Amino acid sequence: MGGKYRITGNRYPRMRRPRRHARLVLAVAASVVALGVIGWGTLQLIDVFTGGKKASVAGAGTHCAAGTAVRSGPAPAATGRALPEPGTITVNVLNATPRGGLAKQTADELKKRGFRIGQVGNAPKEYDKKVKGAGLLLGPAAALDTSLPVLATQLPGAEHRTDTRKGADVDLIIGDGFKQLATQPAATKALAALKTPRPTAPAPGKGC
Incomplete structure (x- = not known):
């Protein structure tokens, strides 16, 4: 080149496009931050609608504790209350069948098994x-939940x-289907x- 401006030396200036590396890095970083914010917001919404992971874990712990307490706690009696001994139960043995002698035979057998015997005879008209x-x-x-279940062990299937009545005595009324005591x-x-x-x-849903 001539005139006012001259190029001297061995090196010549080169015309290059501005580098966009810094802009690219900033754009990628901004995208990552934006995605992170969106993901965090999504998780928050899921927790709101589902009750959150912590609530689920806490609930599971409560269920396990409840189930363990039930299994390790004292078990109730089969009928829910103390049962009387046969010797404290007075039984009236009454025969409602046309077969003679059943009341006395049955009463004698119950007496051998420890029951106290009251009246022995025929059933009333009703x-x-x-x-x-x-x-x-x-x-x-x-x-209903004391003397009768104990007496029922001697005659399964009885109603x-x-x-x-005022007293505590119970009646064993022999029916047509009677064959013998157990x-x-x-x-x-x-x-x-x-x-x-x-x-x-x-209870359902409370086991571990």
Whole structure:
């Protein structure tokens, strides 16, 4: 080049485009930050609608604790209350069938098994020849979960009823389907099972 401006030396100036490296780095960083903010906001919304992970974990811990407490706690009695011994139960043995001698035979056997015997004879008119099953166990309302289940171990399948009597005596009314009392070993086993506490299963949804 001539004139006023001259180029001297071995090196010549080169015309280059401005570098955009710095702008590119800034753009990428901004994108990453924006994505992070969007992701965090999404997680917050999920927690709001689902109750959050912490709530779920806390609930699970509560369920496990409740289930363990149920399994390790004392189990209630099979009937929910203390059962009387046969020697404290007075049984009236009444025959509602046309077969003679059943009341006395049954009363004698119950006495051998430890029950106290009250009246022995024929059933009153309201039950005479009207009990179709093996028998009817009749007593006051308080006997429904106490004396009657104990007596029922001697005559499985007998119907249970209550009335408005004043005393604590219970009736064993022999029905048309009666054959014999349960064998003494079977009755003893049934009575032991009745008195054995039963573990309570954990409520649905509360196990670990």
